Each structure stands twice: as C-alpha cells, then as structure tokens.
Amino acid sequence: MKRSVAVSLVIMGAASLAACQDETVDSAVYSSVDECIAGKIYTAEKCETDFRTAAAMHEKVAPAFQSREDCEAEFGANQCAQATEQHASGGFPFLPLLAGYMIGRTLGGPAAAVPAQPLYRQAGTGTYVNAGGNTVARSTGPVKVSTSSPVAKAPAATTRTIARGGFGSRSMGVSA
Amino acid sequence: MERIAFDERPDWRDDAERCGFAFHTIDGEPYWDETHAYRFTLEEIETNIEDPTQELLSLCYQAVDRILGDDALMERMAIPEEFHEAARASWKRKDYDLYGRFDFAYDGQSPAKLLEFNADTPTSLFESSVFQWRWLEQMKEEHLLPQDADQFNSIHEKLVEALPVIAGANRRMHFAAVLESVEDRGTIEYLADCAVQAGIETSLIDINDIGVDAEGWFTDTNDYRIETLFKLYPLEDMVREEFGQYLIRTPTRVIEPLWKLALSNKGLLPVLWEMFPGHPNLLPAYFEGSPAAASLGETYVRKPLLSREGANVAIIDPDLPEGRVSVGGSYGAEGFIRQQLHKLPQFGDDWAVIGSWVIAGRPAGIGIREDKSPITRNTSRFLPHFITG
Numbered sequence: 001m002k003r004s005v006a007v008s009l010v011i012m013g014a015a016s017l018a019a020c021q022d023e024t025v026d027s028a029v030y031s032s033v034d035e036c037i038a039g040k041i042y043t044a045e046k047c048e049t050d051f052r053t054a055a056a057m058h059e060k061v062a063p064a065f066q067s068r069e070d071c072e073a074e075f076g077a078n079q080c081a082q083a084t085e086q087h088a089s090g091g092f093p094f095l096p097l098l099a100g101y102m103i104g105r106t107l108g109g110p111a112a113a114v115p116a117q118p119l120y121r122q123a124g125t126g127t128y129v130n131a132g133g134n135t136v137a138r139s140t141g142p143v144k145v146s147t148s149s150p151v152a153k154a155p156a157a158t159t160r161t162i163a164r165g166g167f168g169s170r171s172m173g174v175s176a
Numbered sequence: 177m178e179r180i181a182f183d184e185r186p187d188w189r190d191d192a193e194r195c196g197f198a199f200h201t202i203d204g205e206p207y208w209d210e211t212h213a214y215r216f217t218l219e220e221i222e223t224n225i226e227d228p229t230q231e232l233l234s235l236c237y238q239a240v241d242r243i244l245g246d247d248a249l250m251e252r253m254a255i256p257e258e259f260h261e262a263a264r265a266s267w268k269r270k271d272y273d274l275y276g277r278f279d280f281a282y283d284g285q286s287p288a289k290l291l292e293f294n295a296d297t298p299t300s301l302f303e304s305s306v307f308q309w310r311w312l313e314q315m316k317e318e319h320l321l322p323q324d325a326d327q328f329n330s331i332h333e334k335l336v337e338a339l340p341v342i343a344g345a346n347r348r349m350h351f352a353a354v355l356e357s358v359e360d361r362g363t364i365e366y367l368a369d370c371a372v373q374a375g376i377e378t379s380l381i382d383i384n385d386i387g388v389d390a391e392g393w394f395t396d397t398n399d400y401r402i403e404t405l406f407k408l409y410p411l412e413d414m415v416r417e418e419f420g421q422y423l424i425r426t427p428t429r430v431i432e433p434l435w436k437l438a439l440s441n442k443g444l445l446p447v448l449w450e451m452f453p454g455h456p457n458l459l460p461a462y463f464e465g466s467p468a469a470a471s472l473g474e475t476y477v478r479k480p481l482l483s484r485e486g487a488n489v490a491i492i493d494p495d496l497p498e499g500r501v502s503v504g505g506s507y508g509a510e511g512f513i514r515q516q517l518h519k520l521p522q523f524g525d526d527w528a529v530i531g532s533w534v535i536a537g538r539p540a541g542i543g544i545r546e547d548k549s550p551i552t553r554n555t556s557r558f559l560p561h562f563i564t565g
Contacts, residue, residue: 013196161387166419168384173357
C-alpha cells in the first residue's frame with residue numbers, strides 16, 4: 001500500500017476539538033529516594049533513576065530569584081540557596097532547595113507520558129510545585145496527573161529576551 | 177496517467193471546514209478541486225515518480241557537497257558570505273531537515289523532468305497528506321472508485337515518524353510562520369497536529385514575535401527558550417534580516433537547517449546539470465550570463481535564484497504572441513537562471529504539475545496542482561489522484 005493506513009487530526013478543526021485527548025496518568029511525589037522505596041509502588045532502581053533525573057534538572061530550571069529574600073518569601077526561611085551552576089535564565093540566581101520529585105511515567109506511549117521532574121515546596125501551604133510554579137500535590141505519595149496539565153511536561157527554561165521582532169520584515173509569507 | 181472527470185462529493189466543503197482546511201476556497205475561487213482526479217498505474221508511480229524522487233534527492237545531496245565546498249559558487253547563488261561557514265558546519269553536523277517538494281513535469285510518457293526543488297518552505301502539505309486521502313477513502317466508501325484503489329501518499333505517517341526525531345528528548349517544538357497568511361497558518365497547524373500525535377508539546381508563534389536571549393537562544397512570547405523551531409518562512413529572507421546573525425551560533429535547533437540554503441535556490445538547477453549532464457530527470461540549466469546559457473537559444477524559462485509561487489518566472493518563446501508569458505513579483509534582485517523550456521502536460525485547458533514530497537529523506541507521496549497558465553502560480557488548484565492497475 002502506498003498510502004497512510006490512517007490519517008487522524010487531534011487539534012485541527014472543530015471535530016477534533018470536541019474529542020479532546022485528555023488522559024490521567026498514575027505518578028507519585030516523594031521527598032526522597034528512601035520515601036519512594038518505602039512507598040513500595042516503584043522499584044528502588046526507578047526511585048533512584050528518577051531522582052537523579054530530577055536532581056540534574058534542578059539547578060537549570062528551578063524558579064529563579066534575584067535575591068534570597070524574594071526566594072524565601074515564597075519558599076520559606078532557610079529554604080533557598082544561590083545557584084552553583086549557570087541557570088537557564090543566565091547567571092547565578094537564588095533558587096529554592098530541591099524538596100522532592102515527581103515520578104516519570106511512559107506507559108501507553110508518548111500520549112500518556114509524564115516526565116520525572118524536580119519539585120519545590122511553598123511556604124505556608126506546603127504545596128509541592130514544579131519549576132513552572134504549577135501545583136503537583138499537597139503531600140507526598142501517589143498522584144494522578146492529567147496529560148493536558150502543565151505538570152505533564154518537562155519544565156522548560158525561561159530566560160530573559162533581550163530583543164524581539166528581528167524576523168519577518170522581508171516576506172508576507174510563503175503562500176502570499 | 178490520465179485525468180478523469182468526477183462529481184464532487186456533495187458535502188466536501190463541510191468536511192473541509194470540520195478538518196480546519198480553511199483555504200479550500202481562496203478569494204472566492206476554488207483551490208481544492210475534485211471535479212477531476214488523476215489516475216496513475218502503480219508502475220508509473222513507482223518507476224517514474226518515486227524512484228526518480230529518491231535518485232534526485234541523492235543527486236541533490238551531492239550538489240550540497242559541491243556548493244558548500246565552493247565559496248565562489250555560493251556567492252553566485254547569493255548565499256551571504258557570513259553564512260558560508262555556518263552552512264558548511266550545519267551540513268557537516270548533519271543537522272536534521274524535515275521536508276521538501278520536487279516539482280515535476282510528467283505526462284505519463286516521457287521521464288519526469290525536475291522543474292525545481294522547494295527544499296525550504298513547500299506548502300500544499302495538508303491537502304496532499306490529509307484531504308486527498310479523505311477524498312480517496314470516501315470515494316471508495318461510496319463505490320465510486322474500486323476497493324483496491326490506492327494513493328501515493330504516506331506523508332502523514334512519515335511526518336508523525338520524523339517529528340519526534342527532530343524534537344529530541346525534550347519533545348517540545350515551536351512552529352513559526354506569518355500567521356496572518358491563512359494558508360501558511362494552516363500548514364503549521366497541520367504540522368503541529370502531527371507533532372502532538374507523536375507526543376510532542378507544541379506552540380505556534382508568529383515569525384515577527386520571535387525573540388532572542390543573551391546566549392543566542394530564540395525565545396517565545398512567554399520568554400521560554402525555543403528548543404526546536406520549525407519555521408515556515410524563507411531561510412534566504414531570515415539570513416538577510418536583523419536576527420539572521422543569530423542563526424549562525426544559536427543553540428536553538430532550526431528546521432529547515434542552514435545547509436538547505438544550497439538547495440532552496442534555483443542555482444541548484446545549473447549545478448545539477450553541470451554535475452549530471454544528460455540525466456533523464458534533469459533539464460539543461462545555466463546561470464544567466466554564463467556563456468553556456470546561449471546554447472538554449474531563443475526559447476527558455478527564466479527563473480530568479482530566489483522566488484516563491486512562480487513569481488518573476490518567465491517563459492521566453494518567440495512563438496508566443498508577445499514573445500513571453502510571465503508572472504509578476506518582486507523577486508530577481510539576486511540574479512536569474514535559464515532552464516530549457518519543457519512544457520507541463522495539458523489536460524483540457526489546464527496545465528498540471530506534480531509535486532513529489534520528500535519527508536526526512538524519503539519519497540512520501542504526491543500532490544497535483546493545475547493552473548490555466550503554463551506557469552504554476554499561487555492561483556493554482558489542487559486535485560486528488562489515485563492508483564489503479
């Protein structure tokens with residue numbers, strides 16, 4: 001056969017909008033590898049691998065603050081430190097301490113996957129949030145993650161844009 | 177190969193709207209046209225279109241080696257000097273590319289002839305990949321075509337396969353275009369749809385809204401770094417714009433990559449002819465002003481090195497009423513090539529060109545456009561095809 005077996009659309013057009021592809025994936029939040037292992041849901045190897053993944057991302061993507069005070073206002077006293085390696089936003093800002101991590105799941109293919117990632121704990125509420133500031137859980141343990149929620153994606157690095165609008169001056173498009 | 181008249185499906189416009197195919201009619205004129213369809217035999221498709229497509233692609237890769245290894249040739253092709261080394265480096269790194277479309281003159285009798293290679297920003301992708309596929313399926317359902325009718329069109333499958341490789345481990349892509357252009361927007365919406373199906377997180381961004389940070393990453397309107405950028409916007413324009421300088425060292429992966437500057441240029445055609453003279457799928461072509469160009473005589477096609485949608489292309493032929501047929505436009509400042517005139521086949525009053533798609537280095541299918549003029553322009557119509565026998 002010389003043609004595609006199936007041709008589907010998931011975001012284009014009204015039909016696909018109605019049939020929004022949202023699924024929930026079983027994940028979990030732990031404050032440490034020991035807690036993960038003690039939870040007996042995931043193997044020790046999985047607990048360790050995902051922790052390493054999250055820890056490796058931490059200094060690059062953690063919420064960044066110009067001052068220790070700004071950071072502590074959100075994450076609590078003695079819960080912040082200056083970055084020791086260059087942050088994705090450039091420079092060495094103050095970051096909240098790594099307070100836990102989310103377990104990554106890839107069961108059921110890419111459409112039903114969530115990434116392992118570092119988590120931070122807000123002062124006062126104790127809520128676990130990811131690097132983008134999105135709430136993941138109120139406490140540790142198993143959690144259901146919607147694949148359409150912002151915590152279902154590995155945290156992207158924000159940065160400071162120094163200039164904008166430098167493309168687009170010569171052409172009105174390629175089909176014009 | 178033949179053109180056959182069909183009745184239109186009564187509800188195809190509704191179906192087009194449901195699919196988000198917003199440009200099926202442009203300025204009140206039909207763009208999608210199913211009043212006819214083209215029939216091919218499997219032999220015609222495989223031997224005369226698919227094989228030459230793969231073959232021409234490999235010749236093009238050899239031409240990239242030749243072009244990027246020769247600064248004088250790059251200058252002749254109007255590739256700005258500051259991008260020579262960067263384009264070479266991009267080719268050496270084997271930077272990923274996504275797609276391209278060869279335009280062929282093919283009449284079912286003589287070998288398909290390469291008219292040009294749209295290696296950077298080809299459109300007519302959605303209609304080739306999705307809407308002609310739906311046409312075939314529905315025509316078979318209604319028993320208006322035999323149940324074993326096929327189509328040379330695995331574009332969708334190949335896109336869904338190729339995009340995750342390009343997006344890499346972070347599975348995030350930004351798709352940029354001039355969003356005011358309905359057709360351009362539709363094309364990147366479709367590519368983004370394929371990416372989502374492949375598990376990639378996607379964002380659309382207007383090409384004018386792209387920013388840059390201190391380390392040379394391109395950024396989106398939320399100040400996120402763009403890790404992988406698909407841009408439906410001419411590379412040759414980008415390198416000449418204010419942010420062009422950042423393309424040289426940016427950590428952002430840009431699709432199509434800089435080495436495509438060597439292919440997305442009509443100067444490719446004389447280079448191919450010089451390297452592979454007499455190849456059955458190539459037409460004689462020369463840079464304008466080179467002594468050999470005189471061998472074409474008084475009849476030839478004149479094409480700007482850089483242009484889109486037939487703009488500034490002219491057929492020069494003393495037998496024509498005014499000695500020429502031409503399409504207006506604002507291209508041509510960078511120079512021209514001349515190519516032997518090889519007329520498109522005519523079906524009724526229409527001239528048909530075959531667009532043969534390449535996705536991630538593999539032939540993937542065809543789309544046919546017809547025009548009332550012998551030069552295919554942005555007023556052309558898209559017609560479906562099928563394979564029987």
